[in-house]
Amino acid sequence: MRKTILKYLAGFFILVVLQVFVLNKIQISGYINPFLYVFFILILPFDIPKYLLLILAFILGVTIDMFCDTAGLHTSATLFMAFLRPGVIHVISVKKEFEPKTFPGLHNMNSSWVITYSIILIFLHHTFLFFLEAFSFTQFFATLWRSIVSSLVTFALVFTGFFLVSKPYRR
Amino acid sequence: MRNLFNFIAKNHFFLLFIALQAVAFIMLIQNNHYHRSFWINSANYVTGQLYLKYTNIGEYFFLKRINEQLAEENQNLINQTAYSFLKTDQDVFHFQDSVYRRQFTYLSARVINNSVNRRNNYLTLNKGSLHGIEPDMGIITSQGVIGIVKDVSPHFSSVLSLLHIDTRISAKILKNDHLGTVLWDKPNYRKVTMKHIPPHVDLQPGDTIITSGYSKIFPEGILIGTISDYNIKKGESFITVDIDLFEDFNNLNYVYVVKNIFGEEQEYLELTARTKLIYW
Numbered sequence: 001m002r003k004t005i006l007k008y009l010a011g012f013f014i015l016v017v018l019q020v021f022v023l024n025k026i027q028i029s030g031y032i033n034p035f036l037y038v039f040f041i042l043i044l045p046f047d048i049p050k051y052l053l054l055i056l057a058f059i060l061g062v063t064i065d066m067f068c069d070t071a072g073l074h075t076s077a078t079l080f081m082a083f084l085r086p087g088v089i090h091v092i093s094v095k096k097e098f099e100p101k102t103f104p105g106l107h108n109m110n111s112s113w114v115i116t117y118s119i120i121l122i123f124l125h126h127t128f129l130f131f132l133e134a135f136s137f138t139q140f141f142a143t144l145w146r147s148i149v150s151s152l153v154t155f156a157l158v159f160t161g162f163f164l165v166s167k168p169y170r171r
Numbered sequence: 172m173r174n175l176f177n178f179i180a181k182n183h184f185f186l187l188f189i190a191l192q193a194v195a196f197i198m199l200i201q202n203n204h205y206h207r208s209f210w211i212n213s214a215n216y217v218t219g220q221l222y223l224k225y226t227n228i229g230e231y232f233f234l235k236r237i238n239e240q241l242a243e244e245n246q247n248l249i250n251q252t253a254y255s256f257l258k259t260d261q262d263v264f265h266f267q268d269s270v271y272r273r274q275f276t277y278l279s280a281r282v283i284n285n286s287v288n289r290r291n292n293y294l295t296l297n298k299g300s301l302h303g304i305e306p307d308m309g310i311i312t313s314q315g316v317i318g319i320v321k322d323v324s325p326h327f328s329s330v331l332s333l334l335h336i337d338t339r340i341s342a343k344i345l346k347n348d349h350l351g352t353v354l355w356d357k358p359n360y361r362k363v364t365m366k367h368i369p370p371h372v373d374l375q376p377g378d379t380i381i382t383s384g385y386s387k388i389f390p391e392g393i394l395i396g397t398i399s400d401y402n403i404k405k406g407e408s409f410i411t412v413d414i415d416l417f418e419d420f421n422n423l424n425y426v427y428v429v430k431n432i433f434g435e436e437q438e439y440l441e442l443t444a445r446t447k448l449i450y451w
Contacts, residue, residue, distance in 0.1 A: 021225055024286065031288050031358050050184040058191045065198070066218050068286075069293040069329060072199030076192060083188045132199070133290045142358065 004101070008044070011165075012060065015040050020067040031146055034153040035074075037064055038125050039161045041082050042118055043105065046098035050086060057082035070133070077129035081121055092116050105166035118158050119151070126151045219283070219327035222295055226283040233424050240425075244313050275390045278302065278428040283327075287360040287420045292332040294318060296426070299326045309388040309429040315418035316340055316353075316382060316393050317426050328428075334360055334420060341386045342395055345379040347372065353380070353395060353414065360420055363396065365412040372410065374401050380414055387434040 019037040040060055044053060061075030068074065089104075090096065092113065102108055104117060126147040134143045179186060280302075284295035298304055300323045310317040310330050318338065322329040331338055333355060340353040342365060349372045351365040365380060378398045384391025396414040403410055431437075 033288050051187050054184070054187050054191055058194075061195070067222075068289075069284075069295075070289075070291070071201065072195040072197070076195035076199065079188060079191050079195060083184075086184075130290075 004045075008040075011043070012040055016060075016063055016067075019064060024068065032150050032153055034150055034157055035126065035129070036154060036157045036161070037074075038078065038081060038122060038154065039158050041078065041085065042121060042158065043103050043161075043165060044085075045101060045103045046089070047100050053082050053085065054079060073129065073133055076132060077125050080128045081125040084124055085121060088117065088120050092120070106162050107166040114162055115159070118162070119155055122154050122158065123147070123151045126154065216324065216326070219295065219297075219324065222284040223297055226281065226297075230281075230424070233422070236422075237424055240313065247313075274431060274433055276430045276432065278304070278430070279425055280304075280328075280428055281425055282423045285332075285420070285423055287332075287334055291336055292334040292360075292420075293321070294330040294332055294423070294426075296328045296330060296428070297326070298428070299323045299328050301325045303430070304328045304428055305430075307388060307434075308431075310426050311389065311393050311429055312418055312423070312426050315395055315416060316389060317418065317420075317423065319388060320428070332420065333363065333416075340389070340395070341383045342380050343383040344368075344372070344374070344398075345381050350383055350385070351380075351412070361416055362399070363414045363416060365414055366409060368401075368410040368412060370403060370408065370410055374398060374410065374412065376400060380412075387431050387437045389429060390431075 015037045019035065023034055023036055037060060041053075041057055044056065057078045058075060061078035064074040064078075065071050099108070104114065106114055109117075127144070130143050130147040130150070131137075137143075278298065280296040280298040282294050283297045284293075286292045294310070294317070296304070296310075304320060304323050306320050306323060308320045310320065316333055318330045318332040318335070320328050321331045333340065333353075335355065338354065341350065342353045343350050349368060351368045353363055353365050355363050357364065368374070376398050380395045380398065382389040382391060382393040382395065394417050396416040398412055399415045400413040401410050
């Protein structure tokens with residue numbers, strides 16, 4: 001149990017540092033900004049208490065907001081994504097029961113499940129974030145385009161991340 | 172009472188989500204006020220120190236360019252000193268010259284955090300209220316207007332970039348002094364828009380745009396950019412001008428913080444004049 005907590009704590013710091021000092025600094029064709037930090041929400045265990053899921057999302061969002069000068073923006077989007085996570089898992093899974101203490105990854109789920117799961121949640125997060133940031137529907141398609149392109153870049157990074165954290169299943 | 176507890180226990184996920192989302196929205200709305208008095212920003216101690224460390228490492232890569240810039244600025248300054256002018260009139264004698272009173276002072280600061288790819292961009296500087304920076308001061312470089320100070324902490328300050336939806340800069344066309352408002356409504360960070368120019372004004376692509384000096388924040392004549400294109404949109408009675416910025420916001424390093432010594436006086440006068448009008 002303690003080992004799991006330490007692992008997630010380390011993951012939290014690594015993702016925040018990567019996001020703030022690497023991803024926020026690189027420019028990919030001007031307006032694409034991948035948000036890899038959502039990976040933290042994606043790899044939380046299946047059986048995590050729902051209130052804990054929301055509280056972790058809140059802490060993660062506030063941390064990112066502090067560095068990005070966008071008080072509340074990332075917090076709101078990350079909360080939205082965390083709120084929808086149990087529902088999305090329920091809808092896209094055939095087998096509704098999961099072994100306790102496992103987390104979503106390539107070692108216990110097939111790759112099409114992982115792809116669907118991450119694309120849906122990343123796209124929901126990014127769309128919510130970019131529309132909240134623009135705070136209007138006047139440039140609807142420009143904002144939508146931004147969220148789609150950024151989602152794809154984030155997804156590429158997240159999928160790489162899944163390869164790194166999903167060790168072959170051992171007992 | 173027990174029913175209430177049961178209801179909360181049953182719906183705790185949804186209720187907690189609503190509660191936390193409400194907190195997030197309160198932060199978001201407070202942040203949209205011009206003066207934020209909220210600690211969640213990059214001007215606070217922890218994030219400021221981290222960004223400072225990061226910049227200290229990254230700075231070495233820009234030394235060559237900074238040196239060139241400084242040499243150029245020095246050259247311009249030397250050109251303005253008394254030594255570079257020939258005194259032609261030997262009869263006039265100045266004693267305690269009161270014709271020129273200093274209105275603006277400049278303080279150099281380093282940019283330790285910056286972005287250009289968001290809809291609303293901010294900068295963080297490595298100097299704060301201890302160095303005399305206050306909210307509402309202007310930020311410039313030798314190549315153009317950068318932004319306006321929004322928040323200060325003792326050691327850092329947070330700046331509303333020109334690339335922000337709320338930033339409006341009073342500007343004019345250098346050759347004929349016609350006024351307009353510069354704002355950023357494009358995805359491209361090298362371009363801004365100038366609005367509210369009447370259609371009879373003579374414009375050419377390539378004309379220089381400078382600050383008007385009408386607001387108390389920026390002195391007159393700070394560079395902004397050149398006109399790249401202009402057109403009248405259907406149904407509008409003003410010209411919309413596209414401007415190419417001189418400054419590349421993506422590689423800012425050293426900037427100047429402008430303090431207007433008579434700023435408060437001007438603001439007070441303008442405010443009282445306006446309130447008087449209402450009473451009449």
